[in-house]
Amino acid sequence: MKNIQGIVLCLLIAIPSWFLGRLFPIIGGPIIAILFGIILAQVAPSLIKANAGIRFCSKKVLQYSIILLGFDMNLYNILAVGSMSLIIIFAVIFSALLAAYIFGRALKLSPNTGVLIGVGTSICGGSAIAAIAPVIRAEDEDVTRAISTIFLFNIIAVLLFPLLGRIIGMGDADFGIWAGSAINDTSSVVAAGTAWSSLSGNNTALAFATIVKLTRTLMIAPIALVLAIYTGRKMKSKEGSGFNFVKVFPWFVLIFIAAAVLNTLINIDRGVTSLLVNIGKFGITIALAAIGLNTNLKSLISSGIRPLLLGLICWFIVALIAFTVLRLV
Secondary structure (H helix, E strand, O other), rough: OOOOHHHHHHHHHHHHHHHHHHHHHOOHHHHHHHHHHHHHHHHHHHHHOOOOHHHHHHHHHHHHHHHHHEEEEEEEHHHHHHHHHHHHHHHHHHHHHHHHHHHHHHOOOOOHHHHHHHHHHHHHHHHHHHHHHHHHOHHHHHHHHHHHHHHHHHHHHHHHHHHHHHHHOOOOOHHHHHHHOOOOHHHHHHHHHHHHHHHOOHHHHHHHHHHHHHHHOOOOOHHHHHHHHHHHHHHHHHHHHHHHHHHEEEEEEHHHHHHHHHHHHOEEEEEEHHHHHHHHHHHHHHHHHHHOOOHHHHHHHHOOOHHHHHHHHHHHHHHHHHHHHHHHH
16 A cells, blocks of 8 residues: 555656657657656655655566567567668667766766666667666666656657768668667657658668667667676675675566567467557656656756766767668678
């Protein structure tokens, strides 16, 4: 019962955010939910006393939701087109994480903020940030900084990438692979691919962009496991024998992989998988509403422009690396 008040509060934010996200897909429900949560936490702080329910939404609901996203993965399709872009994807992830580490330290950002901006830029925006945050024990302020940064460059990418692609003279398939490799969030990849395809008169760019993006999304699993091992060793050195790695291991990531495998091997009705994925996306909206409620606005403002600078650096490097490797391959 102690969780009910906080869960209801998160739902009251998530439901209108979900529908507004449908009206404005480039922004998306999760972004709207986190903004509503931050605003409500400032204007009515007494409502945030239901910390147990809010914590449940920001941790457990988030993990369950990530699992359900696995039912959007068909590994056969990913292998068919995604294998062509694996070299690009690996180069993008490595360069973004390296840049986030180097420039994050130079800008004196918290290590967790740097990691989240790195994975958000290189893998799949808000979903990657949401999945990795509990693995590295990130604070809610770290999550908010990273998601706000990623959101800004999502909007810029949707407007800029099709224009740049036309100026450079890219073909439909090349643009699809570039957009799927270098644009952060799935909704933004689809928006850019749709804009390109509407001018080309075919869906080649959109199809390539979507499948390459799904391949990147699958990289959540190995990155989360690597970060879990790294974080576990770091925590063990601090806490010694009192640290239990089994308890902090991201078991939900393994179940996410199992869901993807199940969806690939068994012919599950598309209506069922679509329902499960939408429930997962709505769950992420609930979780980000909770994260918004837990965000300390003063702490967020104090970080100033530095997260945006890091996001700009990572975004530029990812776009450049993806384009360069695509040309070489």
